[in-house]
Amino acid sequence: MTSATAQQSVPSLYRSFLRVINKWPADPIRPTRNMKTALRSQVTESFRSPLTASTGGQDTLASRIKDAQVQLEALQKITHNEFKQKYPLSPKLLTPASNPNYYSKLVDMLEKETAKKNFEAIGKKGPTFFQKLFRTAK
Known part of the structure; x- marks a missing residue:
């Protein structure tokens, strides 16, 4: 080259x-x-x-x-x-016989937790970096 x-x-x-x-x-x-x-x-x-x-x-x-x-x-x-x-991936792998709804429940749970955290973060603002840095002990 x-x-x-x-x-x-x-x-x-x-x-x-x-x-x-x-x-x-x-x-x-x-x-x-x-x-x-x-x-x-x-x-x-x-x-x-x-x-x-x-x-x-x-x-x-x-x-x-x-x-x-x-x-x-x-x-x-x-x-x-x-x-x-x-x-x-085969459908058998995604729906195991012992618990066929495992992965769909897991995805639902993760989506709910993510939405919940995003919703909570909208209304809450924590202390800024400088507020944390210069915070006095109470």
């Missing part, structure tokens, strides 16, 4: 990562700690990190681009549910 080709592909690769990350679904159970945020920070950090000059720079750039392309392809497969389609 030539230097000009490599330098042109880096911004394109970065934009491709951001497009895939923007398609990533939000996690309603952990709104402050989710995969989308972790992916975005990891990609930003990876693309900002300098190349090491120990191998002359060019081999390192080419290998990092190749690794990034492999990672991008894996993320794209996950966001397009390729593995879910390739390896579908």
Whole structure:
């Protein structure tokens, strides 16, 4: 890979990562700690990190681009549910004989708890960071 080709592909690769990350679904159970945020920070950090000059720079750039392309392809497969389609779960697995409604009840319970926490969070505002920091003991 030539230097000009490599330098042109880096911004394109970065934009491709951001497009895939923007398609990533939000996690309603952990709104402050989710995969989308972790992916975005990891990609930003990876693309900002300098190349090491120990191998002359060019081999390192080419290998990092190749690794990034492999990672991008894996993320794209996950966001397009390729593995879910390739390896579908059988109905027997989703409805075990011992408790056929287990997973549907679990999903309902998680949805109710998430809605309850979101509803409670709307009306409540806790102390700010500085209020906590400068709070005096009573």
